[in-house]
Amino acid sequence: MTVLEREQPVSSVKNSFQKIEDGQTATEWKGYEKFLFRVAFIFYTQLCLPIHNMVEWVTRITEIKIFNINYRDLYDIAGYRPDYLKIATDSGKWGLASYVTWGLALVIALVGATVWTFIVKLRHTERKEYKTLYYWLRVIVRYRIAVGIIAFGYVKLFPTQMPYPSEAVLNTLLGDMQEQKIYWYSVGVTIWYQVFLGLVEILGGALLFFRRTSALGAALIAVVLFNIAFANHSYDGGVHVYAAYFVLLSLFVLLHDFPKIWNLLVREKDVTPVIYEPVYDKKWQRYLKYGVKYAIVLVYLPFFFYIRAMGYWVENDPIQKEPTEPGLTAAQGLYNVTEFRVNNKTIPYSPLDSIRWQTATFEKWSTLTYKVNRRVKIDSGNGGPAKKDFDKNFELSGIAGGQRFFYYTADTTAQTLSLQDKNKTFGEGANASKADRAKAKKTKPKTYTWHYERPTSDRIILSGVDDRKDSIYVILDRVSKKYPLNEGRSEASIF
């Protein structure tokens, strides 16, 4: 077999680096290329720079207590994106219409580019090319992706984005959970997979900080975030637009290098990469560039790591998804409702009774839940992190099955619990809409005070007046339950 070889004059391998001086033009761009660039410029600056929400962004920055900075500050200021319009239909929340802001941004870009073209042609000041501006646009896009995705990566690396399911959730039937919740918790049950995802996101972002590795970073982020966007569409996760945002931005970054990669790998041709970088004449320009660049890199990589590590391991971060105030001592677990009396009448166990509790759970933190066959509007939000325990809705959002969630404070001397219903959309009737939630925010939550007794370590007796103004007496006995979810795979066990 004769071996074929492609004959090439083996030029000395060199850097084909061309530093452009401002004004010097090596090649000329075609008319349509210049127009497309103008569109891209206006489009991507709208997406990446907080122009539309400049006021909110600056306000958010001023809220940062510089000596008490926490991860949420870095996360928030890196997460601003335009939100021109929210269409109040199903498609507007979950489907195609939720991308309306991008559509509007594109329209603005097209109009703006047309005006721009018109003006420069009219005044005969049209440039031959936009290499420098293209370079800076790519820098903006790269850094926007990087800081945004690194922030996400860090809440997975120190896994708090997807918390482990609480006792109440462990005892909720699969069919009683919204899809999004199952997706979230199925990642939350294993620490390591979440950590791995976090590492990948941080790696992708870090690669985008540096020009040489930005194509690899963009490719990685495009693939990973495409997966996340698709999953969000499948599971109604709610963050499909923001995930797809990263894909849109990464593809733009990749656009620059894609022809090279395609030519090299698929068309098997020689490639001479031509790189453009602005020349900095003055020292102060160089210092400024490196100063800003490394400030961002250092804050978003090592410093962010430090803050997360402190918040996760040392002091409990105040802004979390799951509550942090401890519950009744050693009360965590699932409880059978051995006896239930309403107004002194005993109601026997029945899964169909609309008053009689079926089971109850106490969490590690101060939440009590019970399951009853009575309808309630469920909280359909995502349950993002909040400052106060009472507002931390992650444990109840998307959970049905008749579960009721109560935040409580315990008075251990008087042996009373003061409870407040965490479901702020509580009530029967129509959907849990934004209006409902806004109204609920304004109404002050009712507090119920119940007396508790703990005759043994596994029995808790509650008595008091419930939300229907009935006096109840409940005997709860803890179930010594093993959860298959927690058991390892290798040992065979009895359940």
Next chain:
Amino acid sequence: MSTVELKETIPTTIAPQPVDQYAISAEKEVSWTSRQKFIFRVAFVYLLLLTVPLTGRFYQGIYKIDWSNFYWSNLSSIASGFGSPDFITLTKDEAWGLFSYINLLVTLCVALLVALIWTSIVRFRKTERKEYQTLYYWIRVIARYRLAFGVIAWGYKKLIPIQMELPTVGFLNTAFGDFREQKLYWQSVGITQHYEIFLGFAEVLAGLLLLFRKTTALGAALTFVLLINIAIANHAYDGGVHVHSFTYALLGFIILWKDLPNIWNLLIKEKDVVPVQFYPVLSGWQKSGRFILKTGGIAVFVVFLFYLHWIDDRGYRFGVNPGLENSIGHYNVTEFRLNNKVIPYSPVDSVRWQYAALERWSTLTYKVNRKQWMDLDNNKGERNDLDMRFELSGIGDGRHFFYYEEDKNKQLITLQNKNPKHRDQKQTLHYERPSDSRLILSGLNEFNDSIYVVLDKSNRKYPLYESRQQASIY
């Protein structure tokens, strides 16, 4: 008159000649260093051991194929049946940890040994080649095709979704904490089939890209990323196929290796790159042979396998024997009598059923406060209903699963516990269906006690399937 012509010879400079892209240069040989040659020998043997099926299990599997009942799984196992030979047999426990990768390591050692022997032999006999370009080409072809067919076979199970099915009535009514991790992961992918199809599509795409030389590098990179993700997820969720997925990722990486220096130089070092390709020139019968093999392979493992998946209507997770007509659903146990004595509802009674479920296929399940061994195994390609245990493996909510056979004339169902450790439990129950939603069972249960059970189908809605878009009162 004679004219003398003066000829002037103008020395011409050697002008660069336009090079014919496919000029043959048999003379010009590339030389590999000794280190490169040794590493190649190791890689060659390693890849051969990984891609050519050498386990007894594989050939036994082929021998056992029922050719009159050929279905997708037969072809799929051939496509994905490769990996390191089982030099060390693992116990059940060892199969989960890092030790499970030991065979990949042992195979590498074997490859090193063989390469050493190979090197010594050729040096001794002074027949050492200058390079192995041709062999490198061919081993990459073998590895590419093996990997491609394997990844595509895996992808088809999701693309035409049978790997992760929609939840059964039983699963929908099982508490979140009562699933083993792996089961939960499976359910979380299965509840929306779109995502599963997307994953399948990605796997198939990666495989297709590997089949063609020009797109090999992209395919290898995509395969590596996808399969590393699957391997790590398998570790996190105890999925069981971590070694197999890692092997795929490893092969992808080795295939990508050839193009890595070029990619690195181009993107990161920002240098000119001159890709040099070597591929053999085939003539005559060789050309047709190659064409037939390539087309044949693709026809069988890509096209035909897809067809087999397409026509399959039973999947491999659930039974096919139909259940009682129109009975699928979750049932409340309105009344329960044991030996004619009524037992009221109780979550702590060890005999009284709490609730029951009937599936589309002939499975009856009920929850009762009586412990049993949890079934742990993955499917092993069983096709008879009694052994289709996907609906019970990894579930620990206290539900007992019975396969039943119906006698329509006598209105009788004979039940047998599907749990492999409790197969001896059998029941014979007479059934009555006074209305669409009520089912009355009476007869002898698995402990030879007479029971009388009134089941009422629940018309509950599942928040899981009511979309988030219109929420929801539950």
